Amino acid sequence: MSKQQPTQFINPETPGYVGFANLPNQVHRKSVKKGFEFTLMVVGESGLGKSTLINSLFLTDLYPERVIPGAAEKIERTVQIEASTVEIEERGVKLRLTVVDTPGYGDAINCRDCFKTIISYIDEQFERYLHDESGLNRRHIIDNRVHCCFYFISPFGHGLKPLDVAFMKAIHNKVNIVPVIAKADTLTLKERERLKKRILDEIEEHSIKIYHLPDAESDEDEDFKEQTRLLKASIPFSVVGSNQLIEAKGKKVRGRLYPWGVVEVENPEHNDFLKLRTMLITHMQDLQEVTQDLHYENFRSERLKRGGRKVENEDMNKDQILLEKEAELRRMQEMIARMQAQMQLQLQGGDGDSGVHGHHV
Numbered sequence: 001m002s003k004q005q006p007t008q009f010i011n012p013e014t015p016g017y018v019g020f021a022n023l024p025n026q027v028h029r030k031s032v033k034k035g036f037e038f039t040l041m042v043v044g045e046s047g048l049g050k051s052t053l054i055n056s057l058f059l060t061d062l063y064p065e066r067v068i069p070g071a072a073e074k075i076e077r078t079v080q081i082e083a084s085t086v087e088i089e090e091r092g093v094k095l096r097l098t099v100v101d102t103p104g105y106g107d108a109i110n111c112r113d114c115f116k117t118i119i120s121y122i123d124e125q126f127e128r129y130l131h132d133e134s135g136l137n138r139r140h141i142i143d144n145r146v147h148c149c150f151y152f153i154s155p156f157g158h159g160l161k162p163l164d165v166a167f168m169k170a171i172h173n174k175v176n177i178v179p180v181i182a183k184a185d186t187l188t189l190k191e192r193e194r195l196k197k198r199i200l201d202e203i204e205e206h207s208i209k210i211y212h213l214p215d216a217e218s219d220e221d222e223d224f225k226e227q228t229r230l231l232k233a234s235i236p237f238s239v240v241g242s243n244q245l246i247e248a249k250g251k252k253v254r255g256r257l258y259p260w261g262v263v264e265v266e267n268p269e270h271n272d273f274l275k276l277r278t279m280l281i282t283h284m285q286d287l288q289e290v291t292q293d294l295h296y297e298n299f300r301s302e303r304l305k306r307g308g309r310k311v312e313n314e315d316m317n318k319d320q321i322l323l324e325k326e327a328e329l330r331r332m333q334e335m336i337a338r339m340q341a342q343m344q345l346q347l348q349g350g351d352g353d354s355g356v357h358g359h360h361v
C-alpha cells in the first residue's frame, strides 16, 4: 500500500463525522440544497459480516453519543429484509439514508427464493417510484430506490462462487453493484491482492456489470483525482467490520482483538473500510444518477413493453402465461379434431360412391 493513503482516507474530525458535508466542493450545489435521499443495500452469503459492517458504516458510528436500538454488540443472523432510515445533518447538508440489510443465503443449491425476495424488494421500490411519479403530487416523492448494493464475497473461496455469479447477474441491470471482500482480516496482504485480481477477472469473464467509478473531471483538484484513482484501484474493497470498541494506542477504536494485535476497522493500512465509505460518500450523487438514468429507465421501459403489467409479478405471470398457452393449445387441438371429423363426414356424405366405407363419427 502506498504511503499517502492514511492522510487521504482518515476521518478528519470527530469519530462521528462522515464527511458528506464536504460534498459541495465535489458535486453540484443543487442536490446539496435539496438534501440527499440515499438507499444502500447489502447482499451476500450468510455470516459474511453484512450486518456488522453496516453498523460500523453509518448507523452507530454516526451517533457515538446515542444508543441505537437494535445495534447490540452481538448481531443475530438476519432473517428478513430490514430497512432502517436515519436522517443525518452535517453543516446544514441533509442526508436521508436508508440501509437495507438482507438475510444472507446459505449453501443450498436452490437459492432462488432468497434471490426472489431481494429482487422483489428492488423492483417494488422502482414500482413505488413509478407510481408516485405518475401521481399528482410529484414534487414530494420519497425516493426509496436502491442506489447501491454492496455485494459481499467470501474470503475463504478462491474467487466467485456460482451463486455469486448468478446473483450478481440477476441484479446487475437493476442496481449499482459494488463488490466487497468480507472479513479481510482473515487474509494476508498477498492473498487479498490475489483474490481481488481473481474476482475482477471472473467479473469480466462472466460479463457481470458492476458500478464503475467515473474518472474525476479535469477541473477537480489534484487530491480528489488522486483519491478517485486510489479508490478505483481498490475494487473490490476488502473490508473488516466490528461492533466492538477496543483500546489501541491509547484511544478507543472500532476493531477486532486477536492474540497478536488489533485489526482497526478505520485504519486504511489495515483494510479498505474507509475507502469504501469514502467511495460511497463522494459518489453518492453519481450512484443516484446512474440509478435514475440507467436502472430506473430500464425498469420503466420494461414496464411499458409489458403494457403496464407489474414486473414484480414476473414469475407469477410466467406461470400464468404458460397455463394460458396450454389452454389455448388444448382448444386448438380440439378444434382440429372437430374439423377432421367434419371433413370425414363430408367426404362420406358428399361422395357416396367413392367406395370409402368409414364409421360415422
Ligand SMILES: Nc1nc2c(ncn2[C@@H]2O[C@H](COP(=O)(O)OP(=O)(O)OP(=O)(O)O)[C@@H](O)[C@H]2O)c(=O)[nH]1
Pocket (backbone or CB within 6 Å): 044, 045, 046, 047, 048, 049, 050, 051, 052, 053, 075, 076, 077, 078, 079, 102, 103, 104, 105, 182, 183, 184, 185, 186, 239, 240, 241, 242, 256
Ligand atoms: N473475522 C471477521 N469476522 C467478522 C467480520 N465482520 C463480522 N464478523 C463476524 O461474523 C459473524 C457474522 O456476522 P454478521 O454481521 O451477523 O453476518 P451477516 O452477513 O449479517 O449474516 P446473515 O445475517 O446470516 O446474512 C459474527 O460473529 C461477526 O462478529 C470481519 O470483518 N472479520
Ligand SMILES: [Mg+2]
Pocket (backbone or CB within 6 Å): 050, 051, 052, 076, 077, 078, 101, 102, 103, 104
Ligand atoms: Mg445479517
